[in-house]
Amino acid sequence: xxxxxxxxxGAGLGAIAFRWLIQTCxxxxxxHADYSAxxxxxxxxxxxxxxxxxxxxPVLAGLVxxxxxxxxxxxxxGHGVPEVMYAVARRGGRIAPQVAVVKSLASxxxxxxxxxxxREGPIxxxxxxxxxxxxxxxxxxxxxxxxxxxxxxxxxxxATFNAPLAGVFFAMELILRDFTAEAFxxxxxxxxxSSIIGRAAFGNHPFLSPPAFAVxxxxxxxxxxxxxxxxxxxxxxxxxxxxxxxxxxxxxxRGPEWxxxxxxxxxxxxLLLFLPEMYGVGYPVLGKAIDGRYAIxxxxxxxxxxxxxxxxxxxxxxxxxxxxxxxFIGAAFGAAYGxxxxxxxxxxxxxxxxxxxxGMGAVFAGAARAPITAVVILFELTGxxxxxxxxxxxxxxxxGVSRTxxxxxxxxxxxxxxxxxxxxxxTAAAFTGLRVRAVMESLPGPxxxxxxxxxxxxxxxxxxxxxxxxxxxxxxxxGTATARAVAEALADGLHDETAVRAITHLPKPVDAETDLSxxxxxxVAAEGSGLPVLDDSHHELVGWITxxxxxTAMHTPAQAxxxxxxxxxx
Numbered sequence: 311x312x313x314x315x316x317x318x319x320g321a322g323l324g325a326i327a328f329r330w331l332i333q334t335c336x337x338x339x340x341x342h343a344d345y346s347a348x349x350x351x352x353x354x355x356x357x358x359x360x361x362x363x364x365x366x367x368p369v370l371a372g373l374v375x376x377x378x379x380x381x382x383x384x385x386x387x388g389h390g391v392p393e394v395m396y397a398v399a400r401r402g403g404r405i406a407p408q409v410a411v412v413k414s415l416a417s418x419x420x421x422x423x424x425x426x427x428x429r430e431g432p433i434x435x436x437x438x439x440x441x442x443x444x445x446x447x448x449x450x451x452x453x454x455x456x457x458x459x460x461x462x463x464x465x466x467x468x469a470t471f472n473a474p475l476a477g478v479f480f481a482m483e484l485i486l487r488d489f490t491a492e493a494f495x496x497x498x499x500x501x502x503x504s505s506i507i508g509r510a511a512f513g514n515h516p517f518l519s520p521p522a523f524a525v526x527x528x529x530x531x532x533x534x535x536x537x538x539x540x541x542x543x544x545x546x547x548x549x550x551x552x553x554x555x556x557x558x559x560x561x562x563x564r565g566p567e568w569x570x571x572x573x574x575x576x577x578x579x580x581l582l583l584f585l586p587e588m589y590g591v592g593y594p595v596l597g598k599a600i601d602g603r604y605a606i607x608x609x610x611x612x613x614x615x616x617x618x619x620x621x622x623x624x625x626x627x628x629x630x631x632x633x634x635x636x637x638f639i640g641a642a643f644g645a646a647y648g649x650x651x652x653x654x655x656x657x658x659x660x661x662x663x664x665x666x667x668x669g670m671g672a673v674f675a676g677a678a679r680a681p682i683t684a685v686v687i688l689f690e691l692t693g694x695x696x697x698x699x700x701x702x703x704x705x706x707x708x709x710g711v712s713r714t715x716x717x718x719x720x721x722x723x724x725x726x727x728x729x730x731x732x733x734x735x736x737t738a739a740a741f742t743g744l745r746v747r748a749v750m751e752s753l754p755g756p757x758x759x760x761x762x763x764x765x766x767x768x769x770x771x772x773x774x775x776x777x778x779x780x781x782x783x784x785x786x787x788x789g790t791a792t793a794r795a796v797a798e799a800l801a802d803g804l805h806d807e808t809a810v811r812a813i814t815h816l817p818k819p820v821d822a823e824t825d826l827s828x829x830x831x832x833x834v835a836a837e838g839s840g841l842p843v844l845d846d847s848h849h850e851l852v853g854w855i856t857x858x859x860x861x862t863a864m865h866t867p868a869q870a871x872x873x874x875x876x877x878x879x880x
Contacts (some may be wrong), residue, residue, distance in 0.1 A: 311499060313454075314461045317444055318500035321437035321465025322507030328414050328433055329470070329512075335422025336590060339367045345424070346587050347594035364424060364586065365579035371423025372571030375416040376627060380568040383412035388624055389427070389632045390435035391484065392724040394463060398485055399732035402818065402835030403442055403455035410439035416629040420571075424578060426588045426619035431631020433470050437462030437504075438485070449789065452818040452835055457493045460486045461500035467687075468501040469508030471517055476687035477501040483680045484721065487732075516693040518600060518667070527658045531700060537647050537665060538672045538704030542711030544613070544643055545676020548636060549720040552621045553727065559625035567627065574626025581619055587612065588619040596638050599645045602662035609646035613639050632720055636674045644669015667692060668701050672708035677720040681709045746829050747822040749862060750843045750853035756781045759788050759811035766810040767796045775856055777840040780814045787851055789816035790842065819844055822852055830860050 337343065341353035345364075353363040379386050385393045386409055397405050417432035441462030445455040460481040468477030478501045482489055486497075525531065563570050582588055587595045599609060620635040648665025651658075659665075667688060675684040684705045689698060712719075718726055725732060756779040757766055770776055776793035788811055795813045817836035820829045821844045833841050833855065843853035 311496065313444060313448065313450070313458055314496040314499040315503050317437070317441040317458055317461040318465045318503030319507060320440040320444070321433075321462050321500065322469040322504035324410065324414070324436050324440060325433050325466055325469035325504070325508055326511045328418065328429065328436060331414060331418035332421050332429060332590075335371070335418045337422075339371060339423045340364075340589065344591075344594055345589040346592040348586065350586055361583065361586075364582040364589065365576065368424045368575030368578045368582070369572050370575075371419040371425070372573075372575040372626070372628075375419040375629060376571040377568040378412060379416050379627070379629060380566075383409045385409060386413040386416050386435070386629055387627055388724070389630065389721075390431040391631070391633075392721045394435055394438045394459065394485055395487075395721060395732060396725055396730060397438070397442070398456045398459055399487070400730070400834065402452035403445065403457075403459040404835075405435075405439045405442035405459065407439065407443040407446075410436045410443070413439070413629065417631075420623065420628045420630050421590050423575070424582050424589045425623040425628045425630050426578075426590070426592065426616065426635065427623050427628060427630020427632065428591055428634025428637075429631065430467060430470055430633040432629065433466035434463045434480075434485075434631070437464075437466030441500075449814070449816045451816055452832070456486065457496050460493065460497050464497045464501040465504030468505040469512075471687065471691060472505065472508055472512065472514065473517070473687055473690035474498075474501045474505035476683060476690050477504070479683045479686050480680070483683050484678065517691040518597065525660065525696075525700060529655075529658050530660060531703065533651050533655070533659060534665075534668060534700035534704050535707055537644060537668060538707030539711050540647065541640060541643060541669050541672030541704065542676035542708030543715065544639065545636065545673045545678075545708060545720075546712050546715045548617050548620075548632075548639055548673070549677050549716070549718070549723060551617045552624060552632065552720065553723060555618065555621035556625040559622075570627040574622070578619070578622055578626065581615070581622065585611075585615050585619075588615055591634050592616070592638055593634075596641045599641045600663045600666040602645060602649070602666075604642075604645070606646050606649045609642045609649070612642040613646070616642065632677070633674070636677045636720070637670045640670035640673030641666045642669075643673060664697060664700075667694075667697060668704045671701055672704045675705040676708040676712040679709055679712050679719045681705050684708075744826040745822065746820055746824045746826060746843055746853075746855055749826065749859040750822065750855050751859055753842065753851050753854045754778055754840075756851070757791055757810055759783065759809060759814070761810045763796055763800060763808050763810055763813070766791060767793075767800065770796055775839040779842045779851055779854075780810060781851075782811075787842065787844065787849065789814040790836070790840075791815070817841055820855065821846060826860065829855055833857060833860065 341355045342348045350361040352360045356363055413432050413435050438459045441458035445458040463485045464477035464481035467480045468474040478497050481497050616635055616638050645662050645666035648662035671684040671688040675681050685702055688701055759780050759782045770793040777790055780788045780791050782788055791810050791814050799813045818832040820832050820841055840856045842851045843855055845852050
């Protein structure tokens with residue numbers, strides 16, 4: 311609980327700092343608080359360039375954040391949420407500490423320089439990195455590490471949108487992908503804490519102020535249902551365009567990756583020259599669409615342009631989220647649909663803004679396939695309960711259409727393109743009925759927790775797998791130490807007189823009765839190539855499991871017989 315509260319505080323403060331960075335970079339590179347609402351105005355810093363400065367703004371930003379991302383944290387490139395999902399599903403929740411800093415700077419520069427992406431994806435990755443870093447500092451077990459990562463993600467969404475419930479369900483539905491009472495309680499604590507800090511900085515008011523709305527004709531529900539079907543297809547189309555453009559950029563670019571954002575920024579700048587509404591996140595434009603201030607034709611132009619501008623920003627190596635662009639596309643598409651409905655059925659259709667709001671939730675649901683999050687976040691963004699029934703109907707239909715059209719979401723598709731399916735457990739059938747006891751090896755000689763790093767380095771250099779268990783003076787199991795961790799500690803200037811317990815990692819516990827599939831997941835997520843096997847009480851070491859022993863079980867399961875491990879002397 312204490313850690314969840316700390317992560318919530320960190321995510322709230324991180325959201326404040328991140329929004330300040332975006333505003334600073336936008337004022338520096340565009341000369342306006344939000345250039346998407348400024349039309350074709352000139353930059354007051356360079357008035358002699360006129361509106362042509364938007365061609366150079368993405369280039370200048372790319373020259374800074376391109377090398378920054380390439381040098382310090384390549385996972386900061388792109389929209390961020392898939393990397394967090396992968397860290398939770400496959401890496402035990404471990405995210406490099408520098409990701410929070412690099413992602414903040416890179417996304418702020420990208421958005422401030424005209425990148426047509428959102429700030430929500432970055433703040434999710436920033437908050438998650440803070441949670442992972444805190445978990446690593448206090449050496450929590452991996453199941454708790456995952457929860458702390460989800461706490462950071464929830465806190466980021468809650469503080470940014472003033473939407474604590476949406477932050478909770480975003481983290482549970484998309485990041486953890488599992489609902490447990492304990493995890494839910496911790497995520498709620500972090501989300502509420504972060505939201506309180508966000509409200510203190512940004513005020514306590516709804517993100518959007520929709521017009522008064524009420525369904526006065528039952529046939530209007532048919533209009534909302536059709537909007538949900540069409541918006542689900544639009545959400546899937548946005549996902550496809552995003553990766554088609556990214557593939558095209560990969561095919562076209564042959565230079566160094568650090569220069570890609572700057573060179574590609576020329577294309578983005580030309581788009582902004584003709585359509586400045588695509589500059590940055592574009593919330594003022596979204597608000598005008600909800601208010602019905604645009605003609606139908608221009609709203610449809612905004613739908614296509616936003617999808618392409620976001621895809622181009624990501625494709626050239628930009629850093630930013632796709633959450634806000636999906637809301638933008640949904641608002642423009644919904645408003646256009648509502649305006650058309652008014653022309654065709656003037657006595658039935660309600661306000662255009664209502665269709666815009668429902669379109670926001672439905673397009674996001676079609677892209678991310680997170681219906682609970684979509685319903686809750688639109689309710690919290692508007693504070694308007696009367697919209698909830700048509701909103702739920704449209705979002706459920708959009709989710710169904712999305713599932714029918716594709717097996718992936720805008721987030722999981724990025725991972726699948728790398729050959730990663732976070733829902734797939736292909737090794738389960740090969741290990742059916744097998745327990746760790748059947749394949750565990752003899753325990754290697756453990757290290758004393760008080761052993762000096764220099765002496766631990768010698769022992770690890772002689773070990774077969776470069777990983778050894780660490781015990782306290784009283785024989786209590788502390789975790790594992792790896793040759794890599796010791797080498798990095800010594801290289802970073804940590805004194806060789808330091809005790810090895812300072813760099814000990816506590817992996818997810820595995821006992822002799824754990825099924826082999828679960829043990830493999832723990833082994834993949836652990837730091838190193840081996841894991842200790844604990845007794846039922848998780849206090850005493852009884853064996854050792856490695857990738858080699860798992861492979862042996864996969865290929866010759868019938869011959870796997872329990873060895874007789876022996877505890878060597880400390």
